[in-house]
Amino acid sequence: MRLTEYAHLCLEKRLNNGDCVLDATAGNGYDTLKAAQLVQPNGRVILIDIQEDAIEATEAKLTQAKLNNFCECHLGNHGELLKTFDQTFDCIIFNLGYLPGSDKMIITTTKDTLSALNQSPKLLKENGMLVVTAYRQHKGGKDEAEQVAQWMSEQKINGWFIEKIEPRNQSDYLSPILWIASKSNLSIPHFPNKLI
Numbered sequence: 257m258r259l260t261e262y263a264h265l266c267l268e269k270r271l272n273n274g275d276c277v278l279d280a281t282a283g284n285g286y287d288t289l290k291a292a293q294l295v296q297p298n299g300r301v302i303l304i305d306i307q308e309d310a311i312e313a314t315e316a317k318l319t320q321a322k323l324n325n326f327c328e329c330h331l332g333n334h335g336e337l338l339k340t341f342d343q344t345f346d347c348i349i350f351n352l353g354y355l356p357g358s359d360k361m362i363i364t365t366t367k368d369t370l371s372a373l374n375q376s377p378k379l380l381k382e383n384g385m386l387v388v389t390a391y392r393q394h395k396g397g398k399d400e401a402e403q404v405a406q407w408m409s410e411q412k413i414n415g416w417f418i419e420k421i422e423p424r425n426q427s428d429y430l431s432p433i434l435w436i437a438s439k440s441n442l443s444i445p446h447f448p449n450k451l452i
C-alpha cells in the first residue's frame with residue numbers, strides 16, 4: 257500500500273458528511289477531492305496552494321466530480337494564510353514537497369511549513385486529525401522532515417497523540433514519512449508496512 261493510499265484510509269475513518277477540512281497543499285487535488293467526497297453534501301473543504309497551476313488542477317478535478325460547490329480555493333502561502341483563519345477543522349492536511357509533474361522549483365519550505373504547523377493547534381478541533389506527509393528525496397526535504405518530526409515531538413509533550421508511519425525498505429531509499437496527529441486518541445487503521 258502506498259503511503260498516500262493509507263493517508264486516505266485515515267481520512268475515510270475520521271471524516272463524515274458535514275465535516276470541515278483544510279488542505280494546506282492542494283497540489284493536483286487528490287487529497288482535496290478525497291476530502292470533498294467524504295464531507296459532502298453538508299461539509300466544506302478549504303484548500304490552499306502557492307501555485308496557480310495547482311489551484312487550477314484542483315478546481316478542474318472538483319468541477320469534474322461536481323464537488324466544487326463544497327470547496328473554497330485560496331492562492332497563497334499557507335505559512336501566512338493559516339494565521340488569518342479563525343474557524344476550526346475536523347482535518348488539516350499537509351502533503352509536503354513539490355507539485356508532481358512540475359519543474360520542482362516550487363517546494364514547501366521548512367520555514368513556511370513550521371509557520372503553518374504552528375497555527376494548527378488553534379485550528380484543529382479536539383477530535384480533529386492532522387495529516388502530514390513529508391518526502392526526503394528532494395533538496396531540503398530531509399531537513400524539512402526532521403523539523404516536522406521535532407514539531408511532532410513537541411506536540412507529544414503537550415499531550416497530543418502522534419502516530420508516525422515510516423515504511424521500512426530493503427534499500428537505502430529514504431521513504432516518505434506520514435504523521436497522524438490529534439489532541440484526542442483517535443482510532444486509525446493498521447498500516448501493513450509494505451511500501452510499493
Ligand SMILES: C[S@@+](CC[C@H](N)C(=O)[O-])C[C@H]1O[C@@H](n2cnc3c(N)ncnc32)[C@H](O)[C@@H]1O
Pocket residue numbers: 280281282283284285286287288304305306307310332333334335351352353354355356362363364365368
Ligand atoms: C506534494 S504537492 C501536494 C499534493 C496534493 N496534496 C495532491 O493531492 O495532489 C505539494 C504542493 O505544495 C505546494 N506548496 C509549496 N509551498 C507552499 C506554500 N508555502 N503554501 C502553500 N502551498 C505550497 C506546491 O505548490 C505543491 O502543489
